[in-house]
Structure formats: C-alpha cells, structure tokens
Amino acid sequence: MSLPNLLDFDAAQLTAWFAAVGEKPFRAVQLLRWMHRYGETDFAAMTNLARSLREKLPTLATITPPALLSARRASDGTRKFLFDIGGGNAVESVFIPEAGYGALCVSTQAGCALDCAFCSTGKQGFSRNLGVGEIIGQLWQANKALGRDPKGERVISNVVLMGMGEPLANFDNSVTAIRLMLDDNAYGLSRRRVTVSTAGLVPAIDRLREECPVALAISLHAPDDALRDTLVPINKKYPLANLMAACRRYLEKAPRDFVTFEYVLIDGVNDREQDAKALISLTRQVSCKFNMIPFNPFPGSSYRRSRPDHIRRFVDILLRAGIITTVRRTRGDAIDAACGQLVGQIRNKTRRIAQTTRNMLEEQIS
DSSP, rough: OOOBBGGEEEEEHHHHHHHHHHHHHHHHHHHHHIIIIIIOGGGGOTTTTTTHHHHGGGGGGOOOOEEEEEEEEESSEEEHHHHHEETTEEEEEEEEEEEEEEEEEOOEEEOOSOOOOOOOOHTTOOEOOOOHHHHHHHHHHHHHHHOOOOSSSSOOOEEEEOOSSGGGGGGHHHHHHHHHHHOOTTTTGGGGGEEEEESSHHHHHHHHHOOOOOOEEEEEOSSSSHHHHSSSSGTTTTOOOHHHHHHHHTTTOOOOSSEEEEEEBBTTTTTTHHHHHHHHHHHTTTTEEEOOOOOOOTTTOOOOOOOHHHHHHHHHHHHHHTOEEEEEEOOOOGGGGGGOTTTTTTHHHHHHHHHTTTTOOOOOOO
C-alpha cells in the first residue's frame, strides 16, 4: 500500500492525520510551514520536529509534488511549466509577470470534458481529475523555480484556477488546494488574490459561495443561449438566466464586489455590434467587469481572431455603457501558453514523456 502524500492535506486534514498516528495536533502547523512556506520535502531537515518524529515520518508518509519536466520562458517573461502526473499524462501551469504582481495559472484536470469550441485543451479530451497535491504542487514547484524578489517576497502573489480543466468539476480537490493557498501557515494569499474560473456549473458556484468564496470569473463568450450552446456546451444544462442568477447570489459572499466575465473574441462569431449590446442587456443586473480575450488560434480550429478594429468597437460599446472592460494582452503564445492554448501539443509531449523519463527538462530555471 502506498504511503499518503501530505501535500494532499489541508490544515484540518493534516491535524486529523497526526491525531490518527498518535501525534499532537500542533505538529500539523509545523509541517504545513515546512512544506509550503519553505518548500521542504525532507523530514530530516525539519529541525523543530522531535528527532523521534523525524525518524518516524518517512515510514508513514511522503511529501511528493508533481515532477517538473520542463520550464519554458517566452520573451515577454511568461513561463510555462510542464508536470508529469503519471500514466503518460502531463499538465501545465503558466506564470505571468506583471508590474507589481505575478500570477500563476494552475490546472485542475488532465484535459477537460467540457469541449468548448474555441479551446485547444478541450479538444484533447478528458483524462482525470488532479489530486490536491497535484494542484497545490504546481504552486509549490513554481515558487521553488521562481524564488523570491530582492525584498525577499515570493514572486507569485496571485493564483488563478484557469489552466487545464474545469475547477468546479473537480470541486473537492480544487477547494482543498484553495484552502492551502489561503492558509497563513502555507501560502497566505487573500481571497481576493485567488480566482476560480468556471464555464458555469451553477450548483458548484453556489457550493463555492458557501464553502470557500474567492474571486469568481465566468467563461461567458456569448450573449445569448443559442450561440453559447455552440461555444460552451455546458450552457445547455445551465443556461444564461440560471448562470446570471448564480452570479448575483455569489456576490453576496464574494471577496470582490464584482464578477469577471471572460469573453474570447472570435471573428464574425461573437464580436458584432449587436453582440456587445446583447451583453449589456444580459449582465445589467450583475456587478461585473469584462476581460476580453482575442482568440488564440490552434491547429484544426476554423475560428479566427477578431480584427483589431472590431475589438476596439466592441470594447467601446461596453465602456460607453459604464462597464469596466479590459483587453487581455496575448501573453506566452510563442510557447503555447496563451489563453486556450494550454498543452497545445500535449499528446505529442506525453508520448515523449513515456519514452524519455524525467531528464526532459528543456530550459533550466535558476
């Protein structure tokens, strides 16, 4: 029987585990700090634990983050990390540096079952949910790779669950990982700095509101049910009226006073003037901002990125209606790390993983 991976446990679960092996509850806090604050995996190095406990722990458990297989850097500073999660599967996370903060986009599933029409990740199909240690392990590994800034602060200040997969379709593991991100003994992020992006699983949005409300982003992409049924098929189960009502309920407990609507602009599909006006009508009862995302092409897709003049016109209509609207800069597309491109060629990569083992590191990050 394999030993438990302690990266899979949040504070409450780790406390219960220590009690089950006959140890004091305060050991959980000590171990959380060693694992997550200091990035330590060697029990022998945890010097404030009793020697007898340090010798005992390796027989009871492991601390095993997902193996980092490659790290690539784009000219704009974006970095993409590829992780081995076994069974020929790999997932990616992306670090995006900005002035004053750095955001890490993490994956919650290997592949995705939602099959959104404009997303290359969805086209690869679904393999499995990630465990807690595989989700939080992406943050663990990225912290280790990126180090700290000159003031000694961690480079990663924000985390978005916006990589491969639908976070709310892997609810329990995603929320446990979020609790570790928020825990002051682990990563100490505020609820405002952790964002869950969902295609619109309404019951799970309500559950998140009750159990662990953080910032919420909705992958909207269409102003009406007919078009959204095509672009985001989960809409057939949870149509827009239900989704908007869930957003209003979520705002009652959200750490931010708005929901972010993400909207991929596709030429001739959802970027027309009437689409912008329909969006204004759709969202008028939801405190929100829009993040417009120029479509990122991928092999096999028939869609095209909206023309710059169409993007400007679309955004101007929303701005004139008083809706805060930004256009996401395309970051990391040279390394297939832009929105919708995660794991662009993952099938080819995972074949190589099976053949070449863990010495596949493409670019060493110092």
